[in-house]
Amino acid sequence: MKKELRRVLIISIGLSIFVVLLTLSLPFNMIMLFRWVVPSESISSIAVIAMAAVGGLLFMTIFDVLRFALLRRFAKYLNHQLGEKILHKMFQERALGQKGDASTAMSDLSKVRGFLNSPTSTAFLDTAISPLMLLIVFYISPLMGILAILCIMVILGTKLATRKSTRELLRRSNMGFARANNFAQECVHNSQAVRAMGMQPQLIHKWRGMQDEMVRDQTEASEKAGVHSAITKSMGWIMQVLLMGVGFSLMLMGEIDSALVIIAVIIAGRVIMPMQMAVDGWQNYQDAKDAFHRLKSYLEGMEEKEKEVSLKLPEPQGNLKAESIVYAHGGKPIIKGVSFDLQAGQTLGLIGPSGAGKTTLARIMTGAVRPQNGILRLDGADMHQWDQEQLGPHIGYLPQEVELFAGTIAQNIARFQEVSLEEIREAARKAGLEEIIESMPQGFETMLEERGLNLPGGLRQRIGLARALFGDPRILILDEPDASLDQQGIDSLTEILKRSRDEGKTVILVTHRPKLLQFTHQLLMLKNGQVAMYGPSKQVLQKLLPGK
Known part of the structure; x- marks a missing residue:
């Protein structure tokens, strides 16, 4: 570079x-x-x-x-x-x-x-x-050269003085604008409480005071800059007048040609302009x-x-094994020594109270989040040694909060890859979503706003599920996939879990819904980031729900 x-x-x-x-x-x-x-x-x-x-x-x-x-x-x-x-x-x-x-x-x-x-x-x-x-x-002319340098130094000195006198005012003005803008946003955010308690006049008065202070600093800075700008422009013209006077005096004395006087004056004027811009943009x-x-x-x-060599990823089978995984964020431990062994084609259910660490463990299992201690193995090798761009197509991930992007429904399902529409339809079909999308005026070309906020929550959830299924990934990690789904969506999700089990996919399922746990082979219950229970699903459920 x-x-x-x-x-x-x-x-x-x-x-x-x-x-x-x-x-x-x-x-x-x-x-x-x-x-x-x-x-x-x-x-x-x-x-x-x-x-x-x-x-x-x-x-x-x-x-x-x-x-x-x-x-x-x-x-x-x-x-x-x-x-x-x-x-x-x-x-x-x-x-x-x-x-x-x-x-x-x-x-x-x-x-x-x-x-x-x-x-x-x-x-x-x-x-x-x-x-x-x-x-x-x-x-x-050495005399004209010295005069040009002196004039340039005076002009640049004036520009520097202008910057120094206005810098603090502009800094205060910008800070005042940020404070007033943040205060206005805060008022809008709490608009219901503001209206309920009749606080609008007081808050508007406070905002107006902040605005007035900002405008006062801005106006003073503009006035000073305007005065100095007029002075420097005048000094530029005065420099050329002085150079012209000295030049023609030398010409009358026979020491210089009139043509050279004109050239010297133009060159001096050409020098000062970029210098003034350079001072302004310093x-x-x-x-x-x-x-x-x-x-x-x-x-x-x-x-x-980049010189560190990443392992080249073969086609994964889907065997996942966690060995004493530890993860902390902001100095706070979230996952504390979690271990499990999941064979390819099996489904692991993650259960536990809110805040137990289920979502964090699911993210670790995508390979995108690295634990501070312990190893997550994929087919016997450390999963976090794989190149994530190679690993990603083999993983279908539905986060707890569905993250869609500005673009078409087709682009979101296809993970923004250039693929055929039939491949996108196939993923939507598996998610039970094809007919719903086709019923929209723009179909798969329907544009989504940022985070897909122009769609209902249930539809966003199902588009995220279709994206997770796109490309027939070997490993599915579904974090609360039943959230925001209606009965039709739950039925489609049930069908997906059945099909994944029959096709021998490895599935990690985070859920609170007992009906979905029937498709799991193993259950792991987290409590305060630690394994509270782990084993075959029937055994864990018998301990959790004795007599049922």
Whole structure:
């Protein structure tokens, strides 16, 4: 990544030099007109000189576009190289309950990409070659060069003073906006209690006070910035007037040519503009620079981890064995030494009171969550050594809270894979859902909102079940699959459990419904994260329900 950045910077600076040099097309056009055309009164020469100037300006535009396009392509390259890797890492950290650096890395990537796509990036390139341009002014006239530097220093000093005087006001204004916005959201969230107790006038008055304070800081910052902006603009013009006066004084003294005076003034004006933009965007540049270095370190760390060899997954049989699994979150133990042995084709029922750790154990059995101690074996090998992307297609998982995504019903069932509609229909058919989906106006192309909130809870549950069945996975992990289901849904779920048993699938079933436990071979009862009972289903049920 560092090598690519160096190459982009070298090419961009080279293009910037051409852009700046070609801006001299206009003064050269003026010089040629006054020096050659006016004395000779040659009208035909005007067209030639104008075409040359237009050609130079066109090439300047082309180089400027190429420079900006190069930076955009590098931003796209960074996004392509890092975006998917960082998002993949975010999935892993979320699944493992870790507070890693992936979220920060994604924010850093956004900062770098935003800076490269902004005009500020080209302003910094122009600023980088400003010393070269000032050397040209010095070559034309050392006195004009010194005057240009002094004027530039005064203008930049004024810009820096503006930033310093407004930074704290803007910071307070942004914080005030966030507080007022959070307070408004809090009021809306508790709107029923607010209306019931007649608290609207008092809360609106409080919100208005927060808004007024924010607006006051914002207005003061804007006024100061406006005054300083007017001053710096005037100083830019004053600089050119002073340079013009000194230049023509030197010309009258016979020390410099009038054409060179014009060139020196234009170059000095061309230098100050990107410098002012660079001062305004200095914080963005610093943030992007720091973010790039963090991204570089993060990428190097990811590459080291990618060198670790993952086991290549054969077709799993579905034998699951837990050996003293321990899992804690936030320092609180949730799973405490759980062990079981489930043969391929068997169904394990997980039962126990709420908060016993059933859902956490189910997540561990997907392979996406890694226990702190103990081993979960799949066909004799540590399940968490498998590449999750290889393992995932062999696992059907229905979480306790169904997690659907913005997209079509077909995309959600197919796990967002590019597959035939018939494969999607097959999964929906197994979930007893095909006719229901077909009855919708858009059928399988019905769009879901975020988390599928535009559908009833029972329908979301059944779509999640169809997704779990998609691809005929060898292992099914169903966490409270009967939640939110009507009788028709319960009947479909019963049929799924029967079919899975007949087809020899390994099933982990978390449920409180006794009727569904008849399809299990083993029962494991958790209490406070520990195994309270474990064994063949009939034996455990006899202990739990003696005499039944």
